[in-house]
Amino acid sequence: MLLGAHLVAALLAPVLVRLWGPRAFYLLAALPAGVFGWAVTHRSGEWVQPWVPGLGLSLAFRVDTLSWLLVLLVGGVGALVLVYCARYFAPGTAGLGRFAAVFTGFAGAMLGLVVSDDLLLMYMFWELTTVLSYLLIGHTGEARPNRRAALQALIVTTAGGLAMLVGLVILGEHAGGYRWSQVAVALPDGPLLVVAVVLILIGALSKSAVFPFSFWLPAAMAAPTPVSAYLHAASMVKAGVFLVAGFAPMIVAAGGAAATVWRVSAVGLGLVTMLVGGWAALFQNDLKLLLAYGTVSQLGLLTAVFGFGTAGAALAGTAMLFAHALFKAALFLVVGVIDKAAGTRDLRRLDEWGRRAPLLVMVAVPAALSMAGLPPAIGFAGKEAVFAALLDAGAPGRLVLAGVVAGSVLTVAYTARFLWGAFARRPAAGNAVGPSGVGGSLLVAPAVLAAAGVAAGFGAGRLDRVLSPYADGFRGSADHLALWHGPGVPLVLSVLVVAAGLLLFRVLPAGLAGPRPGGRGYERVMTGTDRLAVEVTGATQRGSLPFYLALILLMLIVTAGPAMVAGWPGATAVRMWETPLHLLPVAVLIVAAVFAVPARRRLTAVILVGVTGYANAVVFLLHGAPDLALTQFLVETVTLVMVVLVLRRLPGHFSQRPGPWRRRVRVGIGVAVGTVMAGVGHLAVSARQAVPVSQAYPELVVPLGGGHNIVNVILVDIRAWDTMGEVAVLVAVATGVASLIFRRAERLHRRGPVETPTDPPRDAPVWLMAGHTVEAGRRSTMLEVVTRLIFHVIMLLSVYLLLTGHDTPGGGFTGGLVAGLALTVRYLAGGRYELAAAAPVDAGAVLGAGLLVAVGTGAGALVLGGQVLQSAVLDLHVPLLGEVHVVTSTLFDIGVYLIVVGLVLDVLRSLGAEVDRHAAAAVTPVPASARKEELV
């Protein structure tokens, strides 16, 4: 419920900010405050709602001790930081609405992450926090370092998140469910668990900026300070620690190699991080960076402590987690105050802040005490507990203890540096900036956080009771958290640590430039990936069409070829020919195809290819397919006319020949493809076992389809969907052709000649309406006369073919093609004006009308209660004509007819008339001198 409220609030936030400016943050703060209130009153809870049952994914939420602690932090710190935002941002800051939305959304995602009981759900929230943090870090995206920092954080944490997802899937698939409770009782064993553990650790460590992923966190300080206080102290970076803490009980309990790998890597890497981060923090001059490296160090400590996996360490870890969120958020906010008032965070330029801003000191010092692990703050109780727990854990514990003590020394030292840098009087500070009015209300949030740290210190006993259920998940018993344990080894260690830390701070010179750990590896990986991408792309994406096609065809040869050989039927009866008559067209076809390949003149090649088409038509006829033969003849003719129309303008010869080597490769591929296709054809036909589906057609077509021509009934009825798709393609093609040729939109719209021809001379006989517009030298009276005589006959024939196609060879396609040829003849005889006179309509309108008729017929059947494109036989009684036998699919065929006519008309207008106009207007190619050398 509260999650949903966050989502709504995130959506509303920009509006609120626009209305009220930064004050809207007060209202938004109510939401995490509500979460905090819920956490104060509830210690546990569960809520399950099935979501995607097919994936076993449910919206399962559960609050236990660990997640309760984080809910408390996410809500409490979230509310305080939002309150802080209200004063931190000046009214009218650019992008504030977006910031408010993303921030609120982030708080919701973080809440979802810690209360998800389903691992996949948790992963989704996990990635959501990653993406939102990217937006928050890159909030001021104008500066390149900011963008880079945001991108770096995004890439590192996303990469880790993906690794984690694989680990989660391993666990979930093994357990058969993704709920924590299911996974915990059904862990895999052996190497599988080791792999899963390593992958999950990668995710957790990258999110929590543990070595070797530490580098992104300091860079992420590009974010506005409230973001750093929330994301990089209290919430997001805790997600990794949270995951480690969540998995620690079950993996340590599982034992074996996985537990060893877990402990060694979590503890080892955690300690390395603690030391490196603490050391780096000592050398920072930017107060915020100092805190950032301190955070890295503390996160290392937390990872190590939780990864150690004893009850004592677990309890100490929860206390430290709590303490760290409070003091680090408070200190970040303090730095924000200084930054806002002084305009700098560089400790070399700050002076006298201690004396001039006593309130700020009163806020910062308790928080810093907690950070250094000094009483009375909770940090002291936590650190004592860590020491005690490690002391109890035998030899490995003592080894880890040594590391933690060393790290704590560094912590004390950088805390001292922080306080000294922020507040001390320094003589050497040139052009120092003093405080100029620190807003009191800006201090509320850090003050509350710091006070909470101290209060928690005094209330350590109570906290112990609340947190100990988590520690009970481990074997062994834990010491109790307390502010005062009495004298003992931990106390001695604490005293030693503080003394050594202060000494270290005194010894180190003030203004050193420190090491910057990490980042180089990231850069190497990124540039390496980039280089690899360039190499792979350069090697595979050659950008050459023949290369790609050759590759595809080679795949056909190497996959289908061997399969063909392997499945070759033993001895099947193979005829040499279907009928001896077949041999003639086949021979013509083969000769024409072979000679078309090396032809150098365009026209020769086109005619040879046309010959193969006509030969094909003869084969169709001999095979018993008159419809096909008719269509093929017509299409071949239309094609020839089309090609010749364009070739008028193109150069007569092909521009260049490929070298002999390339030619050989091409011919080799061609022969192989031909062989494979012929073989596959033979194989497919001889492998046929089922009875052809079409055997039933002869009995069906007359009663159901209302026609005798089976092929036509298939086209307009049985497989009418196919035809519908096809005519749609034709419409698209026609439109495409027109748009490629017509170069101006207004001409395209008309698709006809714009200029009006001159009036015909009165004394000459008129055969064609626009015959006089053709140049005298090109005019052919013979052609004009013949055209005049046959045009209407051909048109009549086309309508006849259309209407009788249902019973005899013909139909919409053939009819349309015949009509198209009639128009072609008119165009050839009388030029583009004659074409406009013959068909004074927009080709687009014809196409559209055809499509409308075809679709309308299909939809009409649906409206009348049948299936789409179902046909019906109507017997109408028409006066004068008597009984008329109408099949509705004829209407569909009329649509097809119109579309084919429209296509031919469009092609004539484009490739014929418009190209004529280009020629008349002397539109010539762009001088290609600059491009010549690019020809391959």
Place this chain on the structure above:
Amino acid sequence: MSVSLLLAVGVLFAAGTVLLLERTLTRVLLGVMLLGNGANLLVLAAARPGAPPIVGVAEPAEMTDPLPQAMILTAIVITLGMTAFLLALAYRSWLLTGHDEVQDDAEDRRVRELAERDEGSDAEDLDADVVEAPR
């Protein structure tokens, strides 16, 4: 299926493929036409020759299979559309460049040159030298 038809199919496919692999768009177009004819013959060969499939003209037992015919009819007309479109492309190419050759993709060529020079892409934000602490 007969050897003569298979041979025709093989030759059409072979010749079509060779032309398809050319750079001249007109040749590519002719290759597509040859491939289309070859494919149609291949489909046709699935049916035995026989009488035209028109009820009343021949007995159903003598008819050739009508289904491949319907498919081929569709294919023929689609090839016509293809041809028209490729022709328009070739003409347009000639109009713009003075020839109808298919050029290598300019962007791909740029990447190829980068690879030959052993350089990375100039993608932003990858090669910043140091992690600067921004204010």
